[in-house]
Amino acid sequence: MTEVRIEIASKHYRIEGRLDPVPILRDVRLTLASGEFACLVGPSGCGKTTLLNIVAGLDRDYRGSVEIAARRTQPRIGYVFQNPRLLPWRTVRENIALALPEATDPAYVDHLFEVVGLKDTGDIYPERLSVGMSRRAALVRAFAINPDLLLMDEPFVSLDPPTARRIRELATRLWRERPHTVLFVTHDLHEAIELADRLVFLAGSPASVMGDIPIKLPRRERSNEAIESFRRELRAEYPLIRSLL
Amino acid sequence: MSILRNRKIRGSGSKFRVVYRACGLAAPRQGHLTGELFIIGNTFYNITSTRCRVHRVIILLQVVLALKMRIAFHPLLSIAALAVLWHIAAMAAASPLLPSPTAVAAVLTREIQSGQLPYHLGITLARLAGSFALAMSLGTWLGILLGRHPKLDRFFDSWLVLFLNIPALVTIILCYVWFGLVESAAIAAVVINKLPNVIVTIREGTRALDRDLLEMAEVYRFGRLKTLRHVVWPQLYPFVLAASRTGLALIWKIILVVELLGRSNGMGYQLHLFFQMFNVSAILAYTLAFVVVVQLIELGILKPLDRHARRWRR
Incomplete structure (x- = not known):
């Protein structure tokens, strides 16, 4: 399926009024195996979103390369942004239909709607939805296109804990139905351990990969206690990343 | 109780x-x-x-x-009050230079029946439609272009400022001098007067486009046409509507001057004729017809379009 090879030598930001650009990423090398769920963890503002935008092809102003080996000639990327980014002048269903490639099975989309509990809100304009519902709609959009690579940028931030937990469970459930490579950005280590096959720590200024840790714990056994103890082990074993936790 | x-x-x-x-x-x-x-x-x-x-x-x-x-x-009552005031003033003046509402109404019906008023009003409306469509489409296109490309914008900004400040009369005279007293010169004069306004409004709209949504459209491979139709256009629509409204008000006024100076038909030409004959009743009758048509366009076309554009808002 999909293998993603990210090699970013450097990425700078130009700030208005400053002569020299500010470096934000340096030597970020990362390879994702196909079907792998990788969590990118790091303090806020360290360049995680920048990295995702580069992988998504939105930001081409960097040195390095991103290769996405896909089944298709053009890799299909699903991106769940930090804010839902739904078109407010189109209904929820139209929003999702617009993103769909032509050969999409409508039954699968209906199924997604049903799973996330938005079956009856298809004809509603996004401004009338709650934050949690908009997020679920954005999730449906990302999954519906059956992506080669799914990028998620803190999709559960600013939600109340129960809603966040529910949507997190939905996301994992959908992912398990049709596994694809996922790069998930969060600053919440607990969330990362719960979801991922692998943790990638991004930190520093300019940021680079500070640690790359596989999570061997089977998903079924990831209770709160297991996650906490894993977290304690991490702290003990990797002093370098202790400052991030 | x-x-x-x-x-x-x-x-x-x-x-x-x-x-x-x-x-x-x-x-x-x-x-x-x-x-x-x-x-x-x-x-x-x-x-x-x-x-x-x-x-x-x-x-x-x-x-x-x-x-x-x-x-x-009630608006109808307030209009009636205005008519009554007018009538009283006309009675007091007792002069053909201030005819009473009934006299004007008589002229109005006569002009409509003779076909004179519909003909000239129609000609003016056709010119209006033509120059309006031209100014809006050209202005929208240029506005998007300048809004998207800061370098072009920086270069052409001073041109825009210049054109915004050229008096309407000057463009009209120059168009007639350079292109002759022809229809195309008349239309061109109106378009040149209106164009900078449209460009500036649409440029603002383009600058205000939501980058988040454009990025979303790019990631999900909307393509050019879909992006334009579903992402860009709904955001520009209020600006286009604003430009149309101010544009209509502006064009109405300029088009009469254009007709007065260099055409041999249309409302402007007729008003000029009546002015030379000091026929105030006819001037008022034509004005009234004019105002009614403008209001009908506003209520019948622009208002519903506006409502349509707002339907998704909370």
Whole structure:
């Protein structure tokens, strides 16, 4: 399926009024195996979103390369942004239909709607939805296109804990139905351990990969206690990343 | 209590119904007929809310007052008031230079029946439509272009400022001098006058486009056409509408001058003719027809478009 090879030598930001650009990423090398769920963890503002935008092809102003080996000639990327980014002048269903490639099975989309509990809100304009519902709609959009690579940028931030937990469970459930490579950005280590096959720590200024840790714990056994103890082990074993936790 | 209700309120129920109709309000429901509940505007009057007779009378008086105010401020009535004022002034002046409303109405019907007014109004409307369409499409395109490309914008900004400040009369004269007294020169003059306005408005709209949504469209491979139609256009639409509204108001005024200076038909030409003959009744009749048509365009086309554009808002 999909293998993603990210090699970013450097990425700078130009700030208005400053002569020299500010470096934000340096030597970020990362390879994702196909079907792998990788969590990118790091303090806020360290360049995680920048990295995702580069992988998504939105930001081409960097040195390095991103290769996405896909089944298709053009890799299909699903991106769940930090804010839902739904078109407010189109209904929820139209929003999702617009993103769909032509050969999409409508039954699968209906199924997604049903799973996330938005079956009856298809004809509603996004401004009338709650934050949690908009997020679920954005999730449906990302999954519906059956992506080669799914990028998620803190999709559960600013939600109340129960809603966040529910949507997190939905996301994992959908992912398990049709596994694809996922790069998930969060600053919440607990969330990362719960979801991922692998943790990638991004930190520093300019940021680079500070640690790359596989999570061997089977998903079924990831209770709160297991996650906490894993977290304690991490702290003990990797002093370098202790400052991030 | 019952006396009050029977004699005063129910007695005036039918009167109220007439008043309601005159105010263009919905037909009163049962409560209204018995005179217990009144809804006027967005205020709710409930006479049964109190047992005290004095209070009830006060509420009733409030109802009557509210209805009277509603009638007094009804737009039709205010127009009628204007007509009455006009009539009084005309009577006082007793001069052909200030004809009475009835005289103007007579001229209006005569001009409509002779086909003169529809012909000239039609010609002006056709010019309006042509120059409006040209100015809007060209202006929208250029506005998007300048909004998307800061370098172009920086270069052409001073041009825009220059064109915005050239008096309409100057462009009209120059167009006629350079291109001759022809239709295309007339249209060009109107378009040149209107174009900078449209460009500036649309440029603002383009600058305000939501980058988040554009990025979303890019990631999900909307493609050019879909992005334009579903992401860009809905955001530009209010700006286009604003440009159309101010544009229409501007073009109306300029087009008359254009016709006055260099065409041999149209409203501007006719008004010029009437001016030379000091025919004030005809001038007022044409003006009236003009105003009505503009209002019809506003109410019949622009308002519904505006409402359509807002339907998704909360």
